[in-house]
Amino acid sequence: MGRHSCCYKQKLRKGLWSPEEDEKLIKHITKYGHGCWSSVPKLAGLQRCGKSCRLRWINYLRPDLKRGTFSLEEENLIIELHAVLGNRWSQIAAKLPGRTDNEIKNLWNSSIKKKLKQKGIDPNTHQPISEVIETNHEEKGSATSKNNEKKASQGSSNELMNCVDSTAVESLSEQKMSIEKPKPKPSSVLVTNMGRYPLIENNCSNMTTTPPTSTHEFFLNRFLTSHESSNSGGSNKPTDHFQDYFSFQQLNYGPPSSSSTNTGLSMNPNASSFFNPNSNSDISTTLLNTPSTRIKPSISLPSDNSLANFDNASSNSIELQSNCTFFDNNGYIHSSGCETGDFKWNEYLQTPFLLSNNATTVHNPTAQEIYGEAVKSSGISFTAEGPLNSSATWHQNQQQVPTIQAAATELYSKHFQRLPPAFGQFS
DNA sequence: AACAGCCTCAACCGCAATCGG
């Protein structure tokens, strides 16, 4: 691992962080917030550059991190999101509460990518590998696999658009543009996939009728339509074309097999049945309806507005019911105005389901202990009412959620708001 | 036990965007 140029100049430490350094950083940020990162190491007494401190905090120390292994739901969601967003890890991470872009990126590169390849799917284009290669040959034949890899982040949703008329492409481009800044789109990985998404083709005429205006809306549509279709079996609703358009069920990522692997990727490598146009069970529906993959409490969002809002897009800070803002969208602590109220920061830290409420969750006791200590010594208490206070209350809230589908609908109707740290555990 | 190869993931690098003077 190299060293930042700034670290060179100042002969700063690099490499792994020691518990002592963690403690210093936690104590400092808990007490003062990070402010300007470049000044943090100096103020905290660390021989690190600000960039390194920021990274350490965001990726490892901030208390709303979930840590532990990814659940099947999370993996499937990552795959879905990657199909839409490409390698925009920060945007994907924004949809996975308690997960960092780095974590997701690592998971993708070390695990999911491999699993997709094993299933005969190009992880970059989300197409069957043979067809991608074939199409690339048909095109100018200039794209190397390396290039594909590099360009995947930009092309993953473009190939989906390739099958529809230009108007539809524009409308979808707009919704895509609404959430991200487009990068130059290489054409080499685009797949002419007429027939790959038969329903897309069939519904092209509908594409311009009620295009979702944002990715939020798009996903809401998807969840709603999948929910509706799973109940009624109907497929002619106006919104169906969105489900059809991005019919990830046709990618057949799920449902997870009951085999020993934890992949959740039971894709059929057989290309002919791979994109089954008759399938009504999109991945979302699968997630919602398959008992083994039922969305678990952490994403069954109670309708309680007191829950903290992690939405990067809509909120610069997380505000609890008491209006105490204590984490911003990067998990930064802002302690101002948090002196009153009845939610104790150290209680929050000691809440069992936050720390580790299941066997698969691995938490960093050192960091948590340091937190408790840091908060005690800093005298800061954070306030909030509602379901954050105890796991018992939390479970009660779970029972209040009428159905998983309703919860998911609500989840997406909240514009993909990031879930609060208190709901950051998949049990 | 020793070694090699593989895997995971924390951390770094470099670039682009943003901000503020």
Added chain:
DNA sequence: TCCGATTGCGGTTGAGGCTGT
């Protein structure tokens, strides 16, 4: 408008752990 500082992001690296021989 320019320019330096700062921030954020995605790609990459490599230390350390794991597993098989």
